[in-house]
Amino acid sequence: MKTAIKIIGIIIPILSCVFFLQCKNNTSSSDRDQKRNNNNIDNKESNIQHPPSNTGNDTITIIGVGDIMLGSLVPSKSYLPANNDCTPLLEPTTPILKNADITFGNFEGVFTDTKVGAKECNNPNTCFTFGMPSKYINCLVDAGFNVLSIANNHSGDFGEKGKENTVRVMKEAGMYFAGLESCPSTTAVKDGIKYGFCAFAPNRNTIQITDYDNAQKIVKELDADCDIVIVSFHGGAEGTGRQRITRNYEYFLGENRGNVYKFARKVIDAGADVVFGHGPHVTRAVDMYKNRFIIYSLGNFCTYSKINIRGVCGIAPIVKVFVDRNGKFLKAKIIPTYQVKHKPPRIDQEKKVIKKIQELTKQDIPEVELNINDDGLITRK
Numbered sequence: 007m008k009t010a011i012k013i014i015g016i017i018i019p020i021l022s023c024v025f026f027l028q029c030k031n032n033t034s035s036s037d038r039d040q041k042r043n044n045n046n047i048d049n050k051e052s053n054i055q056h057p058p059s060n061t062g063n064d065t066i067t068i069i070g071v072g073d074i075m076l077g078s079l080v081p082s083k084s085y086l087p088a089n090n091d092c093t094p095l096l097e098p099t100t101p102i103l104k105n106a107d108i109t110f111g112n113f114e115g116v117f118t119d120t121k122v123g124a125k126e127c128n129n130p131n132t133c134f135t136f137g138m139p140s141k142y143i144n145c146l147v148d149a150g151f152n153v154l155s156i157a158n159n160h161s162g163d164f165g166e167k168g169k170e171n172t173v174r175v176m177k178e179a180g181m182y183f184a185g186l187e188s189c190p191s192t193t194a195v196k197d198g199i200k201y202g203f204c205a206f207a208p209n210r211n212t213i214q215i216t217d218y219d220n221a222q223k224i225v226k227e228l229d230a231d232c233d234i235v236i237v238s239f240h241g242g243a244e245g246t247g248r249q250r251i252t253r254n255y256e257y258f259l260g261e262n263r264g265n266v267y268k269f270a271r272k273v274i275d276a277g278a279d280v281v282f283g284h285g286p287h288v289t290r291a292v293d294m295y296k297n298r299f300i301i302y303s304l305g306n307f308c309t310y311s312k313i314n315i316r317g318v319c320g321i322a323p324i325v326k327v328f329v330d331r332n333g334k335f336l337k338a339k340i341i342p343t344y345q346v347k348h349k350p351p352r353i354d355q356e357k358k359v360i361k362k363i364q365e366l367t368k369q370d371i372p373e374v375e376l377n378i379n380d381d382g383l384i385t386r387k
């Protein structure tokens with residue numbers, strides 16, 4: 007815990023869950039809206055109502071990874087890592103994860119120390135319950151994570167009690183998080199830059215990916231008060247056959263899992279600067295809209311048990327996005343990783359996920375003005 011406090015000590019210690027009011031837009035945003043709608047991508051500069059922070063850093067680095075599930079005490083403790091110790095799972099990637107201003111991941115589950123409240127599953131082939139011991143937060147903090155999404159299809163796996171405990175554990179560790187109805191967004195200041203973060207999903211008690219008006223309202227409020235706005239979504243259908251961007255609503259297990267292409271554009275229109283998608287358990291294409299970076303799915307980053315990591319489900323990027331102080335895309339780097347059952351994610355010398363993202367982006371977003379080279383460097387054309 008001491009290490010956790012030390013790392014988080016570099017972030018101004020606002021409580022993790024900051025409700026809208028603290029990122030409230032106190033000024034009219036109509037001018038900004040007008041300019042965004044006119045495709046004037048650089049309107050932020052003239053509309054920032056507070057003095058720009060002065061750190062001397064012109065480039066900000068934001069890392070995103072996909073699903074994180076460090077083992078589950080349901081159905082039994084045999085699904086937890088050896089000796090109930092999550093430390094080894096993030097060790098190989100920690101030097102990379104720590105090397106950014108902000109490091110984001112999707113926390114796919116609940117912090118709980120009891121099985122009480124675990125959801126009932128009728129079909130074990132399609133229904134999974136993910137509960138991690140509360141102490142596992144230390145592994146995430148020690149690995150360099152400072153922002154997590156809790157908007158996903160597993161945040162309700164242990165009912166209200168599970169959500170409450172997850173929120174408590176993250177707050178106590180100084181972790182920033184968002185995505186539940188009780189906590190739609192959060193802000194943090196680091197090195198003089200104010201970051202806003204919000205997270206969306208199609209699931210109950212999360213902020214809805216299909217409610218564009220509400221999503222835009224949340225993002226606009228953050229944008230009015232923050233230098234950089236990061237948006238996370240857990241959306242799109244799941245599995246090996248679902249890597250493509252349909253530009254339509256996607257349905258999975260009877261749920262509308264959102265139109266991720268449209269959602270990303272809606273939030274960028276409202277002021278989002280970086281959009282990190284996840285949820286399909288496979289990687290998807292990258293995109294750039296109004297000079298803002300999008301990845302539609304980051305895949306399975308560190309999923310110890312119960313989640314299929316065969317084939318394309320077992321390769322995933324660490325995406326490091328370089329933006330200017332207004333959130334405008336400068337470049338990005340894909341660091342390729344792979345998973346083997348019950349082992350930590352490791353750097354993939356074969357760079358499989360880079361090839362996959364090159365291929366998917368060419369197929370699905372052929373018009374995007376981005377180059378992705380064989381080493382994973384993403385630059386403008």
Ligand SMILES: [Zn+2]
Binds near residue numbers: 114158159160240285
């Ligand atoms: Zn999920």
